[in-house]
Amino acid sequence: MDRPTILITGSGGFLGRAIAEALRDRYRIIGLDVRKQEGAGGDLETIEVDLASRSSVNAALAQAADKAGGRFASVIHLAAYYDTTGEEDPRYDSVTVQGTRRLLHALKRLGTEQFIFASTLLVHAPSPDIGIRITEQSPIDPAWAYPRSKAETEALIGRERDGVRTVILRLAGVYDEDCRATFIAQQIARIFERLPTAYLFTGNLKAGQPYLHKDDLVDAVVRAVDRRADLDEHTVLLIGEEDTPSYEELQKRLGRLIHGEEWRTLSLPKGLTKAGAWVQAEILDQETDIKPWMIEGSDDHYEIDTSRARAVLGWEPRHALTRTLPEMIRRLKQDPTDWYEKNRLEPAAVAASEPELRQAERRLRRLPEEALRDAEATIARDRRQTSWASMVNAILGAWLMLSPLTIGLLDPVAASPPPALGHELDAPRVRNAWLGVSEMASGAMVILVALLGMGARRHWMQWMTAAVGLWVMLAPLVFWTTSAAAYATDTIVGMLIVTFAVIVPPPPGIHPRALASDDDRPLGWSYSPSSFSQRIPIVGMAFVGFFISRYLAAYQLGHIEGVWDPFFGGAEGTGRNGTEAVVTSWVSQGFPVADAGLGAVAYGLDILAGAIGDRRRWRTMPWMVFLFGLLIIPLGAVSVAFIIIQPPLIGALCTLCIVQAAVTVVLIPYSIDEVLASIQYLWRARRAGEPFWQTFWKGGPALSEDQVPQPDLDRSVWDIAREFFGGGMTFPWTLVASVALGALLTATPVVFGTKAPLYFSDHIVGCLVIAVAVVAMAEVARPLRFANAALGAWVAAAPFLLDGGAPEATAAGVVMGLALVGLSLPRGRRSDEHYGGWDRAIV
The missing domain is CATH 1.20.1270 (Substrate Binding Domain Of Dnak; Chain:A; Domain 2)
Incomplete structure (x- = not known):
């Protein structure tokens, strides 16, 4: 015998799936939804429909009727438009009201025994006072757009049902053990996160609203379907729990369940709350889940009388919100991010909460040995494949040893004092000779350490080589060399030595545990702040600052006779433009070395620090990220300060200094997110049981679970540019x-x-x-x-x-x-x- 057919609109939703599951053993279920999807076990046949389109409704019902043999035992109408803004939206009319009209008109041409409409108890005016219950005959007075659309639809059904047996179920807010009730979920989240608004309320703290467990709602619908032949032609029923916990009671229960403490809630005057919400939304341009209609209705209290549902359906709730809260909070604490996702809240807000970190700690205790072995094998393989880098550094060391002879550092030289000099110096020949000795000694050291470290796992040798490279970059400034060739050569060779010592993979010193996972996004982050698409443009801008600083340093050292400035002039009678006046001022002369040269070294280190490590370095090399931030942020502050003091203290302005400062300031917002990610990681890893200093210097394992690494440079240049300009910036x-x-x-x-x-x-x-x-x-x-x-x-x-x-x-x-x-x-x-x-x- 063919089973009777039930048609469910909104069948893909939370309630639609539950009702279909309860009915499918005795009925054939056909679903209507905006998207086609398969139900449990494939028993739910879904037809796509747009309730805002008459042709779509007619076509979907014709298809459903063909499957059902032209007759429906019951049509359960759940689909409607809903949002929490409280504002009028055209979809309330086009989908909820007129969509129901289109549905009813199409059903009249078919055999339909029953039409069940899911309404809301909020179509009623609030209870006159606490303790007075609402019945189905209580006044209809919806306070905002959503219940207003339901009330209009109820009236439409009453006018246009034309003999179709109808049931109006005025439902309380539906929940289950995962919550899924919007306002309860928001209340729980505020307390769980200890947000300031969790301690505040406006209106009557003794007021409350009833709720309804999902299973009890399903039971009421099933009973209405099963008793369809016994019900009146038009039946209206209130469905919900008669027990109505107040807002204050819920706050206290949630405070005890979540944090084990008595939760105190302060009631604010409505005027103050409205003013605060207005300032937040209109002045500060911030989103808030506290809407004006909520403030207006904060005194509203609803208590319902469900005796008619007991009499007509034999129904009464078997659950209570207050009895379900412990399980609801248990699930929240067990997996906060999953709970937030189920309740359409932002899981990033709790990705690093205590329960998540406890889960991370348990995972880290049983980090697979195979993953560690794979990480160690990868490090060894990369070291073998890049052993040529040590040979390159040995060649660069040989270049340094011969450089003084090829560029004449040991030859006699006559030169005027450098323009930016502010103290006594040795003769030019002596200064150059000292630089020559430094180059020879540095070259010998690079050869020795690079070759000794080739086959050994001595990370300190790689860092020693890098330190020598840094000294090579600084030496021409320390000795105030008169040789432009030496300055250029040492700058380039020094940067190359650092590159081949520690930037060519694998970077030394990273613990295998840090490399055992490919997870590249910090907990709660939607992107990796260490991706190359984030860093390469930063390095590009650092090169701009580097070139400008090198140019200014060349003038300060006396390697060129002047610098370019198209806008600003210096003091009258000096013959210098603004840039020349600034970089040879008493401020610059107060430095023991050319300050523009120091800037060039800092930009060079920005370039090198920006290039080292992979897209996981916010956790594999936290110390390097900190160094990167310290190079960029203080350098930006110094550049701005140098521009600030120019008119009042120096009496001139420098065009190139302004360009340099602009570049440096722009670097800060593009790099600060990576510093924040490393700070968060160190704090969270410590809370998850990882040793702080070891994590800081050697990196640490991923705290997240089963991430899929995002694409980086293996994309189009437009996608990379979009991520750079949009990643963390607006x-x-x-x-x-x-x-x-x-x-x-x-x-x-x-x-x-x-x-x-x-x-x-x-x-x-x-x-x-x-x-x-x-x-x-x-x-x-x-x-x-x-x-x-x-x-x-x-x-x-x-x-x-x-x-x-x-x-x-x-x-x-x-x-x-x-x-x-x-x-x-x-x-x-x-x-x-x-x-x-x-x-x-x-x-």
Whole structure:
């Protein structure tokens, strides 16, 4: 005998699948959903449908009727539009209301015994007071868009059912042991993460709403289907738990279950909460799960009387939310990321939570020996395949030993004192001779150490070779060589020695445990901050700074007679342009070596540190990431400080120094995410039982599980460029405008005729504003933008406190200052990237 057919709309959803599973033993199930999918055991036949399209509804029902032999025992209508914004959306009408009308009209032409509509108890007005229960006859007064659409649909069904037996189920919020109830899940997440909002509420803490376990809902639907012939032509039933825990009671229960403590909740006035939510959404441009309609309805209390469901269906709930909470929280603690995914929350927020780290600790204790052996074998294979690098370094050492003879370092030489010299020096021939001796000794050391370390696992020898290479880069500056050839040769050879000593794989000193896994993304991160597509452009920009510094250093050492500056001039009568005046000023002369040369060495180290390691180096070489950050971030601060002091202390401006500072500041936001990832990893690895200093110096194992490494350079150049410009960076118009205002502040003498001391103030603040805004373009550093609000306040006040401003400059200062304050408040657009637990700091 053929089984009766049940048609379920929204069959692919959480409830649709559960209802289909309960009915499929006695009924044939056909599903309608926006996407075709297979049910459990393949028994659920799914037909794609768009309820907003009449033709789609008609075609889907014709197909379903053909499968069912033209008759349905029951149609269970679950599909509807829903969101939590509380705002009106055209889809509430096109999908929920008119979609139901289209469905009903199409069903009238077919044999349909019953039509069950899943509504919500929120179509009712709240209970008049705590202790007063709502019945099916209580007033209909939905408070926001979603229940309003359900109420309109109920009315439509009552008008247009035309003899079809209908059942309206006004459901409470549905949950199961994994939660899946949106507002309960958000409440649990706030307490689990100890967010500030977890301690706050607006409205009546004694108010609450009933809930409904998924299995009890399924039971009610099954009973309604089975008793379809016995029900009235139009039946309305409230389905939910009569026990209504208050918000305060839930807070206390959750606090005890999650953290083992009494959870205190402060009730705020609605006006204050609305103002805070408005500032957060409209001024700070931040997302919030607290919507205006929620604040308005925070006093609403719902208690329901389900006696009619007991009388008509013989139904009553077998579960209770308060009894299910312990299991719900147990599952959360067992696997927070999985729980968050099931509840459509962001799992990155809890990827490094205590339960996840305990899981990581258990995994690390049983790290497979095979993986360690494979890692050791890979290191040995790479060492064999790259043993040629030691031979190359030996050749470079020989080059260094012969270099003094080939470039004439030991020959007599006459030279004027270097332009940037600020202290006494030995004669040029003596300085060059010392450099020659240094090159010979360094070359001999490189040959010795490189050859001795070829067949041995002596990592210190590789680092000793790299240290010699660093000294080779510094030596021409220390000895103030007069030889441009020596300076160029030593810079290049020194960088090559470091490259062949420690950058050519495998980098020395990494523990095999760190290489035993390919996992390349930190816990809770959506990308690897150490990928080559992230680092290569940084290295490219470092080369720009390196070339500029080398050019300026050549002038400071006296290797060239002048430097180029297209915009700025020096003091009258000196014959020097702005750049020449700055790099030979008392500031530069105060350094024991050419300061531009030191900058070139720092940029060279940026290049080398940016190239070493693979896309896992945030955990395999944390110390190198820290060094990389220390080279970039302080170097950026020094470059900005050097620009700041030029007008007030030196009396000139340097075009190339400004370009150099701009490059250095841009490097900071592109590198800061990798530093953050290493800091997070060291902290989390320590909590997972890994020794801190060993992890810092030798790296550590992956804390994540079964990641699939992302593609890196094996993509198109456009994809690589997109990741570089978008990976961890966004460019809100507010920050771009702040950069423009900072540039305008540095130009107030030209634009508004300001003079010192107001001009000096504008120049200093303008440089700081630009630096802050550029660094804040990195999402992990976005809160730094608030510093520009304080700087903007000073800009607005400065014309009244300092001399040097005409009336138009005063007005401009006030406008620019207030604009900076306003531009510094919105966070701006967030990308889809995640940064572990740091997401919540991006305010």
